[in-house]
Amino acid sequence: MNSTCLTYWSSYHCLKTSIIVTQTSYQKQRKKLMYVSKRGRRREKKARKRSMKRVLLLLNSVLLALGTSGGPLVMRLYFIHGGNRIWLSSFLETAAFPLILIPLTISHLHPNFHHSPKPNLVSIKLPLFIASAVIGILTGLDDYLYACGIARLPVSTSSLIQASHLAFTAVFAFLLVRHRFTVYSVNAIVLLTIAAVVLALRSGGDRPPGESTRQYVIGFVMILAAAALYGLVLPLMELVYKRSKQRVTYSLVMEIQLVMCFFATLFCTLGMLINNDFKVISREAKDYELGETKYYVVLVGSAIMWQFFFLGAIGVIFCSSSLFSGIIIAAFLPVTEVLGVIVYKENFEAEKGVALVLSLWGFVSYFYGEMKQEREKNKNGCPETELPQSLSPNA
Numbered sequence: 001m002n003s004t005c006l007t008y009w010s011s012y013h014c015l016k017t018s019i020i021v022t023q024t025s026y027q028k029q030r031k032k033l034m035y036v037s038k039r040g041r042r043r044e045k046k047a048r049k050r051s052m053k054r055v056l057l058l059l060n061s062v063l064l065a066l067g068t069s070g071g072p073l074v075m076r077l078y079f080i081h082g083g084n085r086i087w088l089s090s091f092l093e094t095a096a097f098p099l100i101l102i103p104l105t106i107s108h109l110h111p112n113f114h115h116s117p118k119p120n121l122v123s124i125k126l127p128l129f130i131a132s133a134v135i136g137i138l139t140g141l142d143d144y145l146y147a148c149g150i151a152r153l154p155v156s157t158s159s160l161i162q163a164s165h166l167a168f169t170a171v172f173a174f175l176l177v178r179h180r181f182t183v184y185s186v187n188a189i190v191l192l193t194i195a196a197v198v199l200a201l202r203s204g205g206d207r208p209p210g211e212s213t214r215q216y217v218i219g220f221v222m223i224l225a226a227a228a229l230y231g232l233v234l235p236l237m238e239l240v241y242k243r244s245k246q247r248v249t250y251s252l253v254m255e256i257q258l259v260m261c262f263f264a265t266l267f268c269t270l271g272m273l274i275n276n277d278f279k280v281i282s283r284e285a286k287d288y289e290l291g292e293t294k295y296y297v298v299l300v301g302s303a304i305m306w307q308f309f310f311l312g313a314i315g316v317i318f319c320s321s322s323l324f325s326g327i328i329i330a331a332f333l334p335v336t337e338v339l340g341v342i343v344y345k346e347n348f349e350a351e352k353g354v355a356l357v358l359s360l361w362g363f364v365s366y367f368y369g370e371m372k373q374e375r376e377k378n379k380n381g382c383p384e385t386e387l388p389q390s391l392s393p394n395a
């Protein structure tokens with residue numbers, strides 16, 4: 001009896017222990033599963049976010065490329081055929097800002113662009129508003145300097161601006177946001193700068209007949225100042241995103257763009273008022289070589305192209321970096337020159353071909369470096385990292 005009892009007793013204990021062990025391992029397994037699925041969900045969310053950011057980067061790069069090539073071409077069309085109001089052309093650089101209301105409305109309605117179920121109509125807070133307004137005024141000043149240069153140095157100057165613009169952006173990106181350079185990005189900066197300098201070397205041949213040396217020098221200084229100022233504005237924008245206490249979403253980026261362009265346009269409107277540009281527009285339209293209707297078409301086209309430029313630039317900063325914005329602007333410079341050959345029947349000199357090849361090489365080098373960096377990150381076991389050099393804290 002005793003021995004039977006003992007057997008039962010030990011079997012009972014055995015069973016109990018095995019139940020407890022099973023329960024514990026089940027709980028452990030369950031916890032692990034929950035952890036894995038939680039991690040999986042988090043990964044999935046991050047991957048979705050990353051691919052969304054890639055789409056946005058592509059979209060903004062296309063906008064920036066369109067604006068970089070189309071903006072100077074249309075602005076040149078204005079000056080070539082009899083337009084000469086500098087404040088008006090700088091005003092046109094940002095005046096199409098109400099267009100941003102279209103994607104902004106879409107983004108408010110689309111759940112992928114915001115994070116709360118009931119997004120506010122206006123999410124920008126006062127500190128970000130003030131920063132955007134200050135950058136907007138700087139942009140207005142930059143637009144004026146840029147238009148001054150384009151008006152005085154018609155063809156080759158744009159290449160001069162871009163030549164120094166990328167270098168200024170690189171220096172300010174290092175100083176303001178501690179941008180980390182790779183061998184590939186430095187190679188790209190050098191190649192793109194050489195490409196633009198090759199174009200700029202032809203500048204003597206592009207000097208318009210009858211223009212005084214003084215006018216030429218003023219144009220040169222203005223365009224260099226514009227390059228330096230815009231080289232500061234892009235990293236400044238990146239700094240604003242990074243320091244923002246608000247979570248920076250693409251909707252917020254568009255609101256920032258709206259505020260910036262509003263203040264830039266306000267600045268140029270004051271210039272136009274002081275300079276009596278509004279009174280002259282109708283007379284200038286009547287005298288325009290391509291006709292009155294085409295005059296207004298050129299003005300509207302210019303405003304749209306420049307809006308693509310500015311929206312693309314700050315969108316690329318949001319998705320990648322200010323340096324990448326500068327790289328796209330520089331890379332499309334020879335494309336603009338080649339388009340000038342096609343559209344305005346300008347001469348196709350060997351320098352334009354050389355510059356085009358160099359800038360494509362620079363662009364490919366930059367991309368190769370970025371892809372390599374991302375592949376290495378993935379190999380090191382952090383596949384869910386954000387896009388290279390992206391604004392991870394807010395994105």
Ligand SMILES: Nc1ncnc2[nH]cnc12
Nearest residue numbers: 142143146161226227230
């Ligand atoms: N205001 C501006 N518009 C276009 N390109 C520029 N590069 C430098 N300043 C610029």
